[in-house]
Amino acid sequence: MKIKAIDLYAIHLPLHVPFVISYHSYQYMPSVIVKIETDEGIVGYGESVADEHVTGETWEGIFHTLKNTLGPAVIGQNPMEMEKLHEIMNRTIYGAPTAKAAIDIACFDIMGKKLGQPVYQLIGGRYHDKFPITHVLSIAEPEQMAEEAAAMMAKGYDSFKMKVGTDIKKDVKRIEAVRKRIGNNPAIRVDVNQGWKNSAATLTAIRSLRDLEIDWLEQPVLADDIDGMAFIRSKTDIPLMIDEGLKGIREMREIIQKNAADKVNIKLMKCGGIYPAVKLAHQAEMVGIECQVGSMVESSVGSAAGFHVAFSKKIITSVELTGPLKFSKDVGNLHYDVPFIQLTEQPGLGIDINDEHLQEMTVFQDAIR
Structure with missing residues (x-):
């Protein structure tokens, strides 16, 4: 062929x-x-x-x-x-x-x-039956983010990823507002997208986050500052996730060598697709670093590809592939049973264009x- x-x-x-x-x-x-x-x-x-x-x-x-x-x-x-x-x-x-x-x-x-x-059968076979879907909260005013979280809880969501990364004091107010509104049980993951820049600013923020039951803190410092992530990790018990700082095998090796993260966010768009993503998951599994498969907010095509990787690997314990839920029109028909995703047994990616x-x-x- x-x-x-x-x-x-x-x-x-x-x-x-x-x-x-x-x-x-x-x-x-x-x-x-x-x-x-x-x-x-x-x-x-x-x-x-x-x-x-x-x-x-x-x-x-x-x-x-x-x-x-x-x-x-x-x-x-x-x-x-x-x-x-x-x-x-x-x-x-x-x-x-x-x-x-x-x-x-x-x-x-x-x-x-x-x-x-299905693609997942080509890369190890199906391991997970289903994944819970985390609702992503875009940056907004604290009360607006809290209102959105409460509305999504009513629809069945039990975990939230909060986008922050502006002024630290305002970011802390955003997280406090959401936690107060949804209570102590739902999971909150905080994604800074490099916005706090350095380890000093991040540690300042962390002092205010200790009592807010954060699942993990994602990429608070600039992408290339793996040393900064390692330093922060040595000073806090809040789990740290690297996202933008992990692109391929070279970065994963450095993250492992420097004990720079508790979790890593694998994205097919950062590493080159399904095949390189599987290699990264194997690297992480060797040292016990849990993985998430995330996305750049992709259509059903890219999202389905990410799900196939996630469903096939034990070390991948969470997903953030909600692009199709954010679009008013999509090129494909990836199906969500909110708040879960359950892949079909259709061949290939399993979607129709x-x-x-x-x-x-x-x-x-x-x-x-």
Whole structure:
């Protein structure tokens, strides 16, 4: 089997409400959908959702990288030879993990359809039956965040990820307001998205968080400051999660060597797709670091790929893949049984693409033959 053609769709995914984090406010999510067709007529879909603040890639740049660099390099290759495909992509261009992820995901979709198996059966088999879904609270005024959390609790959610990372005193008020509103039992995970910058500011914030029953604190310092994470970890008993600071194998090795985290957030867009994500999970398991699979707020395509990785690994104990719930229109039909996600046994990614929605959201497109 050979890759015969690649179609690229640069799209805007419409959000129900703006998504606000420490370094950006999104009115919609820019994404690139990749459709790969083989000489046997099997079609697979992948996705790239750029975050220039994390990997240095942009929406437009990813499209052109796929069109002019990665796409031509994989035409004619066997989509089932994943190790070889990644070696070809890595030789062709340094970095560019988000662009590579789209090709990786589409090829896994093809592989599953060829073999008649869900992707999770190709990477270790199903381990988890279901995952609880954590509701993500965008940055807003304290009372507004508390109101949203209470409304989501009424819908069955029992865990919340709070986006903070502005002024420390205001951030503490946000967390206090949510905890007061929802009570002591629901889980609160605090994601700073690098917003507190350094270890000194983070330790100042932590002094005010000790009595708020925080599940974990995610990426309070700048991404490359793994030493800072290690220092903070030595000074607190609040579990620390690294997100932006973990991209690939090299960072994972440094995190392990420096005892810099209790948990890590694996994202397919940061590491290059399903195959590299599995390698990171194996690295973490060797030293007992629990993993989460997160996302850049992706459509059903990227979210389904992340779920397949999460469901196949014991060391992955939580997920944050709620993009499809945030969109007023999606390209696929990934199904959530809120507050849980339960994957089907359909082959490949297990989702159907709505071609009408895909065309409606497409800003520009191209093809490689």
